Amino acid sequence: DECERGEDVAKESYQEALENQALPPDIRAVVERQYKGVLRNHDQVKALRDAERAR
Numbered sequence: 001d002e003c004e005r006g007e008d009v010a011k012e013s014y015q016e017a018l019e020n021q022a023l024p025p026d027i028r029a030v031v032e033r034q035y036k037g038v039l040r041n042h043d044q045v046k047a048l049r050d051a052e053r054a055r
Contacts (some may be wrong), residue, residue, distance in 0.1 A: 007042040
């Protein structure tokens with residue numbers, strides 16, 4: 001649960017940066033790429049949590 005909470009914070013931080021910041025195009029591209037990684041990590045942590053709960 002703590003891992004997922006941390007991933008939620010990261011996800012929200014990236015969303016906020018992308019929505020509320022006037023980022024230069026090259027920086028925006030980096031942040032978007034990192035955000036996609038954060039989403040993958042979040043989904044993986046959630047899947048691991050769900051698998052553990054199902055045991």
